[in-house]
Amino acid sequence: MDYFLELFLGGLTRGSIYALIALGYTMVYGIIELINFAHGEIYMIGAFTALIVISVLTMMGMNTLAILVIAGVIAVIYSSAYGYTVEKIAYKPLRNAPRLSALISAIGMSLFLQNYVLLAQTSDFLPFPNLIPDFEFMEPYAHIIGSTDIVIVITTAIVMIILTFLIKFTRIGKAMRATSQDKTMAMLTGVDVDRVISVTFIVGSATAAIGGVLIASHVGMINFYVGFIAGIKAFVAAVLGGIGSIPGAVLGSFVLGWTESFATGYISSDYEDVFAFLILVFILIFRPAGILGRSERHRV
Amino acid sequence: MEPILKVQNLSMDFGGLRALNDLDLDVISGEIVALIGPNGAGKTTFFNCITGIYPPTEGDILITPPGKKTKRINGIKPNKVTERGLARTFQNIRLFPNMTVLENVMIGHHCRMRAGILGAILKDRSTIKEEERVVENSYQILEKIGLSDFVNEFAKNLPYGAQRRLEIARAMATDPFLLLLDEPAAGMNPHETEDLDKLIKQIRDKEGISILLIEHDMKLVMSLSDRIFVVDYGKKIAQGTPAEIKNNKAVIKAYLGEDIDA
Amino acid sequence: MFLTFPIMVIRVNPIEKIIEWRWNNLILVGAGSFLISMVWRYMIERKDYGTRKAEAGEKSDQPPLIQRVMKDKRIYTPFLIIVALFACIFPFVFSMYQTNILITALIYVMLGLGLNIVVGLAGLLDLGYVAFYAVGAYTYALLNYHFGLTFWMVLPIGAGMGTLFGILLGFPVLRLRGDYLAIVTLGFGEIIRLILENWNEFSFGPSGIAQISRPSFLGMDMSVHGAIIYMYYIMIALCLFTIFFVNRLQDSRIGRAWIALREDETACQAMGIDKAKTKLTAFALGATWAGMGGVLFAAKTTFVNPASFTIWESIIILCIVVLGGMGSIVGVIVGALILILLPEYLRAFSEYRMLAFGILLVITMVFRPGGIVSDVRRIYQFKGTAETKS
Ligand SMILES: Nc1ncnc2c1ncn2[C@@H]1O[C@H](COP(=O)(O)OP(=O)(O)OP(=O)(O)O)[C@@H](O)[C@H]1O
Ligand SMILES: [Mg+2]
Numbered sequence: 001m002d003y004f005l006e007l008f009l010g011g012l013t014r015g016s017i018y019a020l021i022a023l024g025y026t027m028v029y030g031i032i033e034l035i036n037f038a039h040g041e042i043y044m045i046g047a048f049t050a051l052i053v054i055s056v057l058t059m060m061g062m063n064t065l066a067i068l069v070i071a072g073v074i075a076v077i078y079s080s081a082y083g084y085t086v087e088k089i090a091y092k093p094l095r096n097a098p099r100l101s102a103l104i105s106a107i108g109m110s111l112f113l114q115n116y117v118l119l120a121q122t123s124d125f126l127p128f129p130n131l132i133p134d135f136e137f138m139e140p141y142a143h144i145i146g147s148t149d150i151v152i153v154i155t156t157a158i159v160m161i162i163l164t165f166l167i168k169f170t171r172i173g174k175a176m177r178a179t180s181q182d183k184t185m186a187m188l189t190g191v192d193v194d195r196v197i198s199v200t201f202i203v204g205s206a207t208a209a210i211g212g213v214l215i216a217s218h219v220g221m222i223n224f225y226v227g228f229i230a231g232i233k234a235f236v237a238a239v240l241g242g243i244g245s246i247p248g249a250v251l252g253s254f255v256l257g258w259t260e261s262f263a264t265g266y267i268s269s270d271y272e273d274v275f276a277f278l279i280l281v282f283i284l285i286f287r288p289a290g291i292l293g294r295s296e297r298h299r300v
Numbered sequence: 301m302e303p304i305l306k307v308q309n310l311s312m313d314f315g316g317l318r319a320l321n322d323l324d325l326d327v328i329s330g331e332i333v334a335l336i337g338p339n340g341a342g343k344t345t346f347f348n349c350i351t352g353i354y355p356p357t358e359g360d361i362l363i364t365p366p367g368k369k370t371k372r373i374n375g376i377k378p379n380k381v382t383e384r385g386l387a388r389t390f391q392n393i394r395l396f397p398n399m400t401v402l403e404n405v406m407i408g409h410h411c412r413m414r415a416g417i418l419g420a421i422l423k424d425r426s427t428i429k430e431e432e433r434v435v436e437n438s439y440q441i442l443e444k445i446g447l448s449d450f451v452n453e454f455a456k457n458l459p460y461g462a463q464r465r466l467e468i469a470r471a472m473a474t475d476p477f478l479l480l481l482d483e484p485a486a487g488m489n490p491h492e493t494e495d496l497d498k499l500i501k502q503i504r505d506k507e508g509i510s511i512l513l514i515e516h517d518m519k520l521v522m523s524l525s526d527r528i529f530v531v532d533y534g535k536k537i538a539q540g541t542p543a544e545i546k547n548n549k550a551v552i553k554a555y556l557g558e559d560i561d562a
Numbered sequence: 563m564f565l566t567f568p569i570m571v572i573r574v575n576p577i578e579k580i581i582e583w584r585w586n587n588l589i590l591v592g593a594g595s596f597l598i599s600m601v602w603r604y605m606i607e608r609k610d611y612g613t614r615k616a617e618a619g620e621k622s623d624q625p626p627l628i629q630r631v632m633k634d635k636r637i638y639t640p641f642l643i644i645v646a647l648f649a650c651i652f653p654f655v656f657s658m659y660q661t662n663i664l665i666t667a668l669i670y671v672m673l674g675l676g677l678n679i680v681v682g683l684a685g686l687l688d689l690g691y692v693a694f695y696a697v698g699a700y701t702y703a704l705l706n707y708h709f710g711l712t713f714w715m716v717l718p719i720g721a722g723m724g725t726l727f728g729i730l731l732g733f734p735v736l737r738l739r740g741d742y743l744a745i746v747t748l749g750f751g752e753i754i755r756l757i758l759e760n761w762n763e764f765s766f767g768p769s770g771i772a773q774i775s776r777p778s779f780l781g782m783d784m785s786v787h788g789a790i791i792y793m794y795y796i797m798i799a800l801c802l803f804t805i806f807f808v809n810r811l812q813d814s815r816i817g818r819a820w821i822a823l824r825e826d827e828t829a830c831q832a833m834g835i836d837k838a839k840t841k842l843t844a845f846a847l848g849a850t851w852a853g854m855g856g857v858l859f860a861a862k863t864t865f866v867n868p869a870s871f872t873i874w875e876s877i878i879i880l881c882i883v884v885l886g887g888m889g890s891i892v893g894v895i896v897g898a899l900i901l902i903l904l905p906e907y908l909r910a911f912s913e914y915r916m917l918a919f920g921i922l923l924v925i926t927m928v929f930r931p932g933g934i935v936s937d938v939r940r941i942y943q944f945k946g947t948a949e950t951k952s
Contacts (some may be wrong), residue, residue: 007759021641028573032742035741035744035745083794089928090924090926090927090928092912093928094927094928097686097931098931099741100685100824101927101931102927103687103741103744104687104880104884104923104926104927105923105927105928107689107877107880107923108919108920108921108922108924108925108926108927109920109923110918110920110922111877111916111917111919111923112917112920112921112924113920114920115914115916115917117916117922118916119913119917153755194897222780232749233922235745236745236749238666239742239745249911251877271760273752273756274752274753274756275756276749277746277749277750277752277753278753279751280746280749281734281735281746281750284733284735284738284746285734285737285744288711288738288739305741351832353831355829358749377831377836378828378832379831379832379833379834379835379836380830381836382831382832382833382834383834387832388832390829390832394826394828394829394832395825395826395829396822396825396826396829396830397825397826398821398825399818399821399822399825403818403821406818407818407819407822407830407835408833408834410815410818410819410822410833410834410835411833411834411835413815414832415814415815416816417811417818417843417847417859420810420811420814420815420816420817421807421810421811423810427814427917430815431814431815470833471833472833474833543795561742
């Protein structure tokens with residue numbers, strides 16, 4: 001039973017991280033109907049930025065909690081700036097081009113960012129210090145769940161709440177919803193679509209960066225490739241939940257997190273990545289709209 | 301006379317929205333029939349249901365191709381519908397922009413051709429013959445439509461009016477017995493519209509293809525149609541000859557709005 | 563653009579447990595990004611200008627140079643003859659090393675032409691192309707290892723296995739929307755690789771299979787040298803075959819249907835084209851070529867392991883197609899030769915290869931979606947027929 005619980009909680013943590021990344025996919029897809037292949041890289045860059053900041057600050061001998069907060073904030077800012085730039089360079093000029101072009105451009109961007117980090121940094125795995133302190137009250141449960149996991153789950157929950165608030169109640173949130181419904185109509189009613197798209201990329205990148213920092217502390221190491229795999233899995237989660245739907249992305253992430261956790265725990269860890277893809281194939285074949293997605297007909 | 305297209309009790313729901321509500325319509329061989337109604341009335345949706353792009357929620361769509369038995373075609377795939385002899389054009393032009401005009405029309409012949417991969421590779425006699433026949437035929441269609449000067453031009457480079465005509469040419473290439481035209485005159489100038497009027501009549505008279513068209517240009521509708529169906533909010537509100545429709549209260553009300561009548 | 567400046571600059575401070583500040587990079591990156599942003603803006607402006615001109619109804623005055631050359635038989639024929647002659651004598655003039663590289667490039671030409679059917683003609687973004695390549699390579703490796711089957715026996719089998727896998731995968735996924743297809747095929751590619759890596763009893767795991775026999779000529783034993791030359795001619799022949807094949811296909815009923823499908827799926831269906839069937843043929847044919855390419859790869863290197871079949875391989879092939887010009891045979895050939903040969907000869911920059919590929923993909927899509935040799939396919943030979951009639 002303990003093992004089950006451990007896997008369950010492990011799945012929860014995984015799911016939370018996927019959720020943070022999946023949000024970016026879903027938001028971008030909801031608005032410009034593009035799979036942002038470079039999203040995983042944004043997340044990876046977030047983790048790298050944090051790592052750099054942490055190392056610098058540690059050398060300067062700062063308090064760990066302060067370091068964590070500062071690193072987190074800087075990572076978020078950097079990732080957002082990257083997200084913003086990626087959109088401006090690789091997607092904006094292709095807004096009216098065929099879908100295929102934008103998709104290829106996205107792949108190119110992903111490839112570029114990966115290799116950019118590879119060359120500017122290193123191809124090795126870098127150790128990522130775990131700065132999240134062990135909480136004392138967690139002591140008795142330490143064998144099933146670490147305090148890092150708790151922090152991850154709670155942070156994710158907070159981010160979700162903020163995001164929901166942002167989308168439901170703010171002006172820009174309304175504009176986002178309008179744009180995702182119908183871009184032309186939104187434009188006609190005075191929504192600055194370019195700005196909405198930029199904001200979407202920024203917000204998506206920011207949540208990805210948070211995810212990046214958290215998972216890096218969880219796993220304890222990063223390299224230039226982590227974004228790609230995590231990105232694809234988060235995408236699977238987004239599709240699973242119903243792409244374009246924010247609660248869907250969260251739900252899909254948890255489902256994926258648990259599936260992976262149990263499958264690797266009870267079946268075999270060799271094929272960890274295979275499970276995600278198998279889920280994807282099945283969901284797309286049997287329920288392409290995802291768990292919470294509405295099946296939408298293409299307008300003719 | 302047996303109608304070649306008979307639609308009964310057709311309904312179509314989009315989520316909560318009932319875009320078509322219990323609609324009846326029929327086209328008799330050799331007729332030009334118009335489907336009119338205010339914006340958003342469900343006209344295009346009607347076409348989409350008939351041509352298999354959306355499966356209708358309720359109702360029957362029956363076709364009787366000349367010399368063949370009546371068939372129910374609800375929910376069959378669009379390409380099968382075309383194979384059975386219904387061809388359509390689109391309200392928002394949907395040509396193949398990076399193919400030449402001729403190629404666009406040749407695509408229309410696709411379902412009447414047989415050549416497979418092997419034929420394409422080996423280029424046996426029957427394949428070559430078939431290709432030649434199709435090129436010839438496509439060219440003839442373009443001549444009839446008045447686009448023969450543009451054969452090797454990319455579809456995307458044609459002027460707007462010509463693109464609309466090319467859509468018609470492409471649909472004709474599928475060898476239909478009924479042609480469904482969705483706002484063929486939209487965006488055309490009066491001169492072009494006049495040509496279109498002649499062209500549509502010609503297609504009916506010379507090619508023997510019956511026509512069902514959606515159109516907002518009342519002058520064109522009145523001049524062309526044998527019968528007119530009027531829909532509003534997915535419901536049929538009137539049907540009859542142009543003269544009857546002109547004086548129909550319900551139609552005037554739908555077009556001019558409730559207030560004026562009240 | 564200016565917003566990203568600080569990021570770029572500070573980003574290059576790497577750490578390797580100790581912190582290494584590389585201030586000189588800062589200046590470099592700063593100056594570089596300034597220049598690039600200027601050029602970028604200029605290019606975007608030019609492009610916008612171009613589209614505005616096009617919208618105003620003015621046609622571009624002249625067809626692109628390459629197209630004009632292609633049209634002109636006087637330049638075209640001698641050029642072809644020279645290329646053919648050069649190709650014939652190549653292995654005798656240049657070293658084995660060079661020949662080997664060219665063989666590799668030719669394999670990529672073939673793969674590119676195969677993927678071109680899927681991506682360029684039918685417009686299906688297949689990111690798992692390498693899976694079929696792997697299937698072909700392992701088919702040869704395993705059949706050769708267990709049963710000693712020879713190259714010529716396995717070549718059709720490998721191609722057939724490619725087709726089979728293409729159909730098996732294509733059947734369920736081709737109903738999906740285009741962008742999902744990209745992800746699913748990518749996933750499929752990874753699944754195949756992971757299986758090859760982990761299923762030791764079947765595929766010998768990460769260590770792979772070595773000592774696969776080279777193709778033999780009428781059962782004769784050949785020196786390595788001879789075998790390479792033989793391999794080279796096989797490649798030339800197969801490439802010619804592929805070109806012939808694709809060329810015939812794309813001007814046929816099927817080829818036109820593929821292109822129409824790429825241009826507009828809904829209209830395509832409304833014209834009576836069976837979407838599922840047409841997509842499946844393109845996908846399966848592409849896979850067939852990948853399978854064949856795989857057999858050739860195994861025969862050339864005499865060694866296969868899963869590391870040769872990563873997602874990057876798929877992306878390189880995609881680059882070839884995209885850069886060369888989607889849908890254009892000549893484009894793909896040029897693309898393959900440039901992308902495979904150039905990095906070979908610029909070894910010093912090999913680290914930057916993938917980086918450059920990434921940039922190339924973005925730039926090509928933004929500024930020249932047709933690739934280097936665009937539009938070539940579209941010179942339609944029906945012109946003659948049409949003109950004589952008018
Ligand atoms: N795919 C779809 N999903 C949801 N609603 C749809 C879809 N297609 C059409 N509708 C809705 O159905 C109604 C009828 O639309 P339709 O396009 O058939 O009108 P129309 O009569 O062709 O109008 P117009 O004259 O402007 O072309 C509209 O309210 C429209 O919003
Ligand atoms: Mg309409």
